[in-house]
Amino acid sequence: MAELSGKAALDQEFSDLYRRHLRDVYSYSYYRVGNHHDAEDLTEQTFLQAYRHFERAQRESDGRPLRPWLIRIAHNLAANYYRDRSRRPQSNLEDASIVSATHDTEALVEGRQELEAILGGVQRLPEDRRDALIMRFALEMDNREIARALGRSEGATKVLIHRAIRQLAQSLKDEDEPPG
Amino acid sequence: MSDLEQRLRFALAPVEPPARLTDRFERALTEITDAAVEELADWELRSMRDPRNWLRPVGAGVAAGLAGGALVVVQARQRQRRRSKGRRRALVTGVRNAAQDARGRLRR
Secondary structure (H helix, E strand, O other), rough: HHHHHHHHHHHHHHHHHHHHHHHHHHHHHHHOOOOOHHHHHHHHHHHHHHHHHHHHHHHHHOOOHHHHHHHHHHHHHHHHHHHOOOOOOOOOOOOHHHHHOOOOOHHHHHHHHHHHHHHHHHOOOHHOOOOOOEEEEEEEEOOOHHHHHHOOOHHHHHHHHHHHHHHHHHHHHHHHHEEE | HHEEEEEEEEOOOOOOOOHHHHHHHHHHHHHHHHHHHHHHHHHHHHHHHHHHHHOOOHHHHEEEEEHHHHHOOOOOOOOHHHHHHHHHHHHHHHHHHHHHHHHHHHHO
């Protein structure tokens, strides 16, 4: 009976984890794969895998937040997704209107081109830099969390993000400047 | 924070998952549980033919019940839950009866 109540408590904790981080995992998946259909698949697979290993992850987390662990699962699944299906991330996000839910119309009208340029620039970054920026800006993860999700040190993560921003800035600048 | 960082925060706004995603996840968990229960039932029928295994399925039945617990987590549909619970209950009852029968036979 004690075993049963322990499992019920564990399930409740998994439920909390699911509700708390569904948007994080979905946002990461969407910016990673570039379309809603595959983002849904990736999110579902991430939580199924998380459910299978939840008890162990909790035991080994020493009370640390499990968000980096979840995002790491999504990160690994996304890598396999491209490898297995010989796909590349879509350079243009399928539904640029996703921002309409979080941005007012005026800002969208003014910034649409710029928005698309930034999203395109992010998609063209090397995988590790792109992931780091998604985690930092879409999920608002700090360096420690991103380091755990990517399996790097905090120092290396800080450098990675700095270089990603610098590369993106250069790429946007190159786009703005006419050739010649 | 630099201007580019502000623009990045704006561009990479969090994306709300569609409501259907939770339904999908519930269905996937249901399928996993149903498959586990069916597998257990098949295994049970096979193992019941061997008296050495008569007491083991009790533990296995409880394990299937535990796996199903996850469904409660994401508010699986009542109908699915009732069906799943009913099947598990029947399974565990069947196993318990068989175990009692086995114990009776051993006493004789």
